[in-house]
Amino acid sequence: MKVLIYKRTHKGDPGPEGIFGIQDCMGKMRNWNYDAVIGIGGKASWRGHEDIRYKINWIGLGPKKIISTNQHRGPGVVFTNFALFEAAGQDIETNFPHLFKYMYDSRKRFDMSSVLPENVYLEVMGILNSAESYTPSQEYHIENIENHPIEDHNNTKRCTGCFRNEDMEMDFDQDYRC
Template sequence: MKILIYKRTHKGDPDAKGIFGNQDCMGKVRNWNYDAVIGIGGKTPWKEDQDIKFKINWIGLGPKKVESTLRGPGVVFSNFALFEETGEDIEDNYPHLFEYMYGSRKRFDMSSTLPAGVFMEVKNILDSAQIYPPSPEYHAENFNGFSKGSHGVTKQCTGCYNGKNIEIEIDQH
């Protein structure tokens, strides 16, 4: 099982409809081959979103991708749990995951092999999401017009880069 774990800087992507990519966050990474996603609050979230820091913000199992005009597809999940600021504190509840993700400068991790302690904690997180229903938009064909220009969606995650077109290359070595 491949699990994408990434640090978030702000709320709103995914939104309450369960669409990962509605603000184009994580761009092309959304198109990678994964079985589950765990969104966690980063060390330095936006000023107005400080309450997501070091918390489990959302969990998605069983991704379904729908093409879009953005940098990557929109993604919905067969099981989707959105917690934002009410999620569990990672440092207190998942110390191995905390050290694994925050003990380095990594922005995200996608792996099918994790250290034993991290694996057990991640398994518990994913198991907890199995009771949640699908993303509200899971059965939609096109996410009600999810594409550039609809509902204020822009080509970039506008808050992330202040509307500037930039490219980031990540070297994981």
């Protein structure tokens, strides 16, 4: 199973409707080949969003890509199982200490490794298993996200997760091609 784990700097993407990319966050990464996503709160949250720091913010299983042609760098994504916790999520350092060390000690922004250390893998699988009882994204039936309001992140002070359309070089295992 390929799991995208990434650190969030702000709330709102995905929103309660369950669309990952509604604010165009994580750009082209949304089009990668993964089976699940775990959004965790990063160290450097935006002002006013500090309450998501070091918490499981959201989980999505069974992604389905939806059309996005209007100022988006990647598709929108909805999920067969979606859980949004934001600040109410579990504390990672307390509840998932191996994942905490793996993601925060290494200064990773995201991870989609083909091989995780066993102790991290077990915690990640526990997180994913907890989301199996959740219902699909509220907007699972939509075909495109063009009619949904999009926040313009180019006008924010900083959005370290959106990459501002800059070219980036990344190394991946052979199984992970964009």
